[in-house]
Amino acid sequence: MFNVELLSDRLAKASLQRRRDREAERQRRIFNDKVRTIGVSGKQNARGELKVFPSIKVACILHSREVKNKRAMERAIVSYQHQHQQPWSQREKTDLRDAQMMLPGLVGEDPDSKNRLQKQREQLSQWLIQQQSEQAAERHQRKLEGSAMTRAEGEKQRPVATKEYNLARVSHSGNHSDCYMKVANLCGTVYISMTSNKTHKKVLS
Structure with a gap:
């Protein structure tokens, strides 16, 4: 009717629980490889x-x-x-980590660019002046050579013209002497004008 627990039952339960705890502790001790001593x-x-x-x-x-x-x-x-990297044996005497020793301007900027460009312009102008003077000297030399060749050709042709003129005077006498003289004079005039025209053209070229 009433569920009444007796003292003997409580003692039996406590004893059973203690045995269970001891068994569990024993099993943990036996099956633990680090602390067990039985079966080792x-x-x-x-x-x-x-x-x-x-x-x-x-x-x-x-x-x-x-x-x-x-x-x-x-x-x-x-x-x-200590042997090979002393300060006096280094190429660069400045400390790259020192901000005070850094070069002025931006990274990659050339501070001497203006001076270098000015020098390049001056050198280019000198080259142009020298080239122009050389070309003028060459043209003057060619003109002198052309004039000398023209004079040489005239000197060569002058004796021939004189000889032909004298032969014409000697061989053609009499009534037709005046006519032949006029023809000879005309030939000499034409030759002189042709020679002068050639000389003028060569000098102009």
């Missing part, structure tokens, strides 16, 4: 430690070698800097 072979553990020990030793040796190599490299770098 000491010799096997020793052999495992002996197998692991060489690996640890090798790792320590490699680590020490790496540290030594790193220190040796750092010492070599410092020694090289």
